[in-house]
Amino acid sequence: MILLDAGPSDWVLFFGHFHPVLVHLPIGMLLIAVIMYFFASKKSVPYVFFWAFISAVFSCLMGWALSQSGEYDENTLFFHQWLGVAVAVLSGALAYMTAYWSQDAAMARLIKPFLFVSVALITLTGHFGGNLTHGSDYLTAYLPQPIRGWVGMEPRAEQGGANEPAIRKIANIEAALIYQDLVQPVLKQKCWSCHNAEKQKGKLRMDSPAFLMTGGEDGAIIKAGFPEESEIIKRLLLPDSDEHHMPPKGKPGFSEEEISILHWWLKEGADFKKKVKDASADAKIKTILKRYSSGESSGPYLSPVFKMSISEADESDVKDLQKLGLLVNPSAKDQPFLEVNAVNAYGLGDKELEALVNIQDQIVSLKLGKTKISDASMKQLATMPLLIFLALDHTKVSDKGLTSLEGLRYLESLNLYGTQVSDAGLASLAKIKSLKHLYVWQSKVTDAGLATFKKARPGVQVDNGFKGKWPLEIDTIRVEEKMK
Amino acid sequence: MEKIFKEAIEKEALLATRRHFLSSLGTGIGALAMGSFLGSCGTQSAVKTSSLKIPPHFGKAKSVIFLHMAGAPSQLELFDYKPVLAKFDGKECPKELIEGKKFAFIRGIPNLLGPKANFAQYGQAGHWISDHMPHLSTQADKITFLKGMYTDQFNHAPAQLLMHTGSARLGRPSMGSWVSYGLGSENENLPSFMVLASGGKNPDAGKSAWGSGFLPSIYQGVQCRSAGEPVLFIQNPAGVNTDIRKASIDAINAVNQETFQEFGDPETVARMGQYEMAYKMQSSVPEVMDISKEPAYIHELYGTKPGEEAFANNCLLARKMVEQGVRFVQLFDWGWDSHGTSKSGSVDWGLHQKCLETDRAISGLLIDLEQRGLLEETLIVWGGEFGRTPMQENREGKTQDYFGRDHHTDAFTMWLAGGGIKPGFSFGETDELGYATVNGKTSIYDLQATILHCLGIEHESFTFPFQGRNFRLTDVFGKVIQPILA
Numbered sequence: 001m002i003l004l005d006a007g008p009s010d011w012v013l014f015f016g017h018f019h020p021v022l023v024h025l026p027i028g029m030l031l032i033a034v035i036m037y038f039f040a041s042k043k044s045v046p047y048v049f050f051w052a053f054i055s056a057v058f059s060c061l062m063g064w065a066l067s068q069s070g071e072y073d074e075n076t077l078f079f080h081q082w083l084g085v086a087v088a089v090l091s092g093a094l095a096y097m098t099a100y101w102s103q104d105a106a107m108a109r110l111i112k113p114f115l116f117v118s119v120a121l122i123t124l125t126g127h128f129g130g131n132l133t134h135g136s137d138y139l140t141a142y143l144p145q146p147i148r149g150w151v152g153m154e155p156r157a158e159q160g161g162a163n164e165p166a167i168r169k170i171a172n173i174e175a176a177l178i179y180q181d182l183v184q185p186v187l188k189q190k191c192w193s194c195h196n197a198e199k200q201k202g203k204l205r206m207d208s209p210a211f212l213m214t215g216g217e218d219g220a221i222i223k224a225g226f227p228e229e230s231e232i233i234k235r236l237l238l239p240d241s242d243e244h245h246m247p248p249k250g251k252p253g254f255s256e257e258e259i260s261i262l263h264w265w266l267k268e269g270a271d272f273k274k275k276v277k278d279a280s281a282d283a284k285i286k287t288i289l290k291r292y293s294s295g296e297s298s299g300p301y302l303s304p305v306f307k308m309s310i311s312e313a314d315e316s317d318v319k320d321l322q323k324l325g326l327l328v329n330p331s332a333k334d335q336p337f338l339e340v341n342a343v344n345a346y347g348l349g350d351k352e353l354e355a356l357v358n359i360q361d362q363i364v365s366l367k368l369g370k371t372k373i374s375d376a377s378m379k380q381l382a383t384m385p386l387l388i389f390l391a392l393d394h395t396k397v398s399d400k401g402l403t404s405l406e407g408l409r410y411l412e413s414l415n416l417y418g419t420q421v422s423d424a425g426l427a428s429l430a431k432i433k434s435l436k437h438l439y440v441w442q443s444k445v446t447d448a449g450l451a452t453f454k455k456a457r458p459g460v461q462v463d464n465g466f467k468g469k470w471p472l473e474i475d476t477i478r479v480e481e482k483m484k
Numbered sequence: 485m486e487k488i489f490k491e492a493i494e495k496e497a498l499l500a501t502r503r504h505f506l507s508s509l510g511t512g513i514g515a516l517a518m519g520s521f522l523g524s525c526g527t528q529s530a531v532k533t534s535s536l537k538i539p540p541h542f543g544k545a546k547s548v549i550f551l552h553m554a555g556a557p558s559q560l561e562l563f564d565y566k567p568v569l570a571k572f573d574g575k576e577c578p579k580e581l582i583e584g585k586k587f588a589f590i591r592g593i594p595n596l597l598g599p600k601a602n603f604a605q606y607g608q609a610g611h612w613i614s615d616h617m618p619h620l621s622t623q624a625d626k627i628t629f630l631k632g633m634y635t636d637q638f639n640h641a642p643a644q645l646l647m648h649t650g651s652a653r654l655g656r657p658s659m660g661s662w663v664s665y666g667l668g669s670e671n672e673n674l675p676s677f678m679v680l681a682s683g684g685k686n687p688d689a690g691k692s693a694w695g696s697g698f699l700p701s702i703y704q705g706v707q708c709r710s711a712g713e714p715v716l717f718i719q720n721p722a723g724v725n726t727d728i729r730k731a732s733i734d735a736i737n738a739v740n741q742e743t744f745q746e747f748g749d750p751e752t753v754a755r756m757g758q759y760e761m762a763y764k765m766q767s768s769v770p771e772v773m774d775i776s777k778e779p780a781y782i783h784e785l786y787g788t789k790p791g792e793e794a795f796a797n798n799c800l801l802a803r804k805m806v807e808q809g810v811r812f813v814q815l816f817d818w819g820w821d822s823h824g825t826s827k828s829g830s831v832d833w834g835l836h837q838k839c840l841e842t843d844r845a846i847s848g849l850l851i852d853l854e855q856r857g858l859l860e861e862t863l864i865v866w867g868g869e870f871g872r873t874p875m876q877e878n879r880e881g882k883t884q885d886y887f888g889r890d891h892h893t894d895a896f897t898m899w900l901a902g903g904g905i906k907p908g909f910s911f912g913e914t915d916e917l918g919y920a921t922v923n924g925k926t927s928i929y930d931l932q933a934t935i936l937h938c939l940g941i942e943h944e945s946f947t948f949p950f951q952g953r954n955f956r957l958t959d960v961f962g963k964v965i966q967p968i969l970a
Binding site: 240255256299301331343344415437439441464465468470474 | 851
């Protein structure tokens with residue numbers, strides 16, 4: 001009894017872990033034997049079946065060893081195990097049949113049906129095995145529409161990688177259930193793949209409240225009201241290199257926010273029915289909740305432009321521009337988006353700029369500071385639909401030219417430092433909804449014009465140069481006194 | 485006749501020693517690997533030094549200014565406010581904190597030393613900043629603090645090497661070299677990696693802190709001086725004019741080209757690139773290094789005096805370089821090693837003097853970059869190579885004449901601002917005494933990974949093959965600090 005309680009020895013599991021590797025041998029050998037029987041010389045077929053039999057026996061033994069971990073769904077395991085045994089027996093039988101019955105016309109007729117049965121069995125065994133390791137929805141998870149509809153599957157939820165936030169936007173955060181709306185989506189994304197109905201690593205299931213409270217082979221994982229003593233939190237907070245850290249190495253981990261929310265739910269009593277408004281939230285939790293209700297992403301910002309798929313610019317066009325002294329480079333490796341910089345070509349004028357027409361659909365960043373361009377070029381800039389970053393500092397551009405830029409839908413940063421731009425120009429820039437940074441230092445913009453703009457577009461950071469008291473008075477003597 | 489030919493061939497063969505053979509063999513293979521990494525044309529790629537390469541990801545920062553306070557400033561007098569430490573000022577340090585620990589100078593049981601500065605909260609972010617940095621406190625909302633930094637080196641030189649090269653031992657390329665190698669320079673007339681030192685001394689790690697290690701030597705940092713000739717030995721010698729200089733460089737490079745074709749050593753190509761660059765720098769460097777033409781309000785902003793060797797001048801130069809497309813500017817300021825063995829090395833008076841020299845200039849740099857629209861593309865990094873102890877130093881078991889702190893590896897503070905970094909944020913926390921990091925532990929490798937990430941470089945795949953293995957800046961460590969990214 002003591003032995004049983006101790007669970008399988010390390011040796012058993014060590015060999016067990018070779019099962020997924022070894023198992024491919026009998027599969028391959030069986031199939032090749034069948035193919036050889038039909039399309040090639042029948043002479044070697046018995047040998048292949050014989051080795052398929054040997055490898056199948058070993059696979060079965062190791063499979064049995066692996067099953068001792070008790071981490072797998074019993075129903076599926078039952079079918080997988082006995083089908084596997086059947087495959088092993090059948091391959092042995094086929095080795096015998098192909099060796100001794102081929103000459104006998106009556107008996108040879110039996111071989112073909114057995115071959116078909118063996119292919120069917122190995123397919124089924126393999127499929128159940130796959131379900132055990134990857135989950136039963138693994139195979140069809142990415143089945144495209146409309147086939148999904150035909151076979152009666154639900155459309156796949158729009159979802160990015162596992163690193164994407166599990167929770168996107170919750171309209172009425174106060175009425176949301178803490179577990180169901182905030183905790184469960186994260187568990188589902190990051191825990192369920194190993195702790196579900198079919199696979200129970202550490203004999204733990206996490207896919208329903210009841211299982212969550214039951215815990216796994218090391219006991220309960222949740223101690224309601226005491227997050228610090230709950231195994232689930234402890235495991236998340238272990239260093240990444242620790243073998244007990246969850247999720248394990250190579251799998252996407254929890255973000256700090258996700259841990260905070262889980263911690264909060266546990267502290268609030270791990271109540272599956274508790275609503276956000278009934279729990280007391282500190283400042284940190286409040287910020288996270290606010291973010292969930294507004295739906296803004298917590299990750300780094302990236303312009304929507306970079307998610308578009310656009311065509312690549314012609315390499316010869318890029319080379320022509322480089323001859324003008326312009327730096328033309330992709331924003332990132334293997335991306336079609338181009339950044340153009342005139343830091344080595346201050347002599348560039350309106351006429352030379354026309355050459356950009358060939359790559360206008362790809363330009364996302366254009367730095368033309370200190371060049372000789374003027375308002376005449378602004379119409380051309382307006383035809384660059386994906387422009388995000390534009391530097392026109394120290395150029396002859398004026399209010400008149402800026403009216404052309406109103407249509408730039410993705411422009412986020414505009415540098416007009418050291419230009420003749422005035423308040424009238426700001427008024428037309430206020431129409432660019434995507435604008436985030438605007439630089440108008442040493443231009444003709446007045447404080448009043450700036451105030452009007454800021455009122456119209458409070459979200460835009462406008463920099464008009466530093467105007468504060470400078471330098472500050474520093475009390476050096478006082479420090480000397482403190483010395484004593 | 486035949487004999488002569490034979491002899492010639494033999495002589496030629498003797499010239500190619502085993503070393504030549506091995507080096508051409510090794511670099512040939514290395515260059516092939518590098519060529520495939522860069523997706524360009526093998527060894528020849530080293531020639532086009534200033535051509536811009538491509539970041540693997542969308543990077544928000546285009547350049548970096550690394551402000552290294554050599555000697556390691558005290559986080560406890562500047563940014564890591566510990567009121568509890570003040571309460572225990574003068575009390576013996578709890579034994580369990582120092583048991584089994586090694587310090588550079590502390591022996592036996594030291595006393596705790598309360599913060600020797602007054603703190604207040606600044607900006608929307610509510611950053612705690614001491615009165616040593618009054619100007620910087622006006623810029624609090626631009627800054628993100630990393631308060632949970634730690635290192636494993638408690639001596640200056642190895643700790644500085646670790647910070648800049650990812651290894652406490654000599655021989656690895658510095659961060660600036662890696663970045664120049666990966667991204668190249670925007671400006672074809674200036675080196676992509678420039679170094680400025682102030683405080684009267686180079687950092688303890690010496691030139692290895694900006695060396696190129698096993699990367700082609702064209703990527704090493706070029707040190708400029710803010711007083712006197714900016715770069716030594718690039719001016720024409722007396723009696724040589726520009727034309728003669730150009731002609732002689734062309735002649736030398738023609739010979740080098742032949743040597744390269746014979747032996748295939750990429751260092752020859754690097755040397756040719758350096759001659760070319762030195763020639764271009766004759767005109768471009770004096771221009772970028774001349775701050776006398778800057779308007780008075782700019783000098784007022786930084787607190788600069790042209791012609792002086794000062795940190796403030798270096799800050800202004802850093803801005804000018806970044807404006808001109810220099811990729812990585814490294815500033816070292818010596819004199820932050822406040823052990824308390826002298827007045828200038830005390831954490832109150834001495835540290836304050838260092839802050840007086842730098843506070844206005846750093847704040848001016850942030851303001852100036854911002855008003856020129858450069859801050860969103862320039863990553864500023866401030867910090868030392870390690871931190872300082874919450875205990876007062878007791879060198880040789882004696883109390884020092886002045887308040888000082890020993891080198892400390894378990895916790896220190898650095899800050900970042902600008903390109904790709906969340907403004908007005910703080911990451912990491914130390915315990916109540918400021919002794920160790922309790923959350924948001926950030927290693928030197930994490931910081932390096934984050935700096936590369938901001939530039940669009942994935943630190944794990946950015947490697948260079950050398951002596952049979954792929955090396956990277958962060959060795960086998962490092963994790964990008966996601967929460968501080970904008």
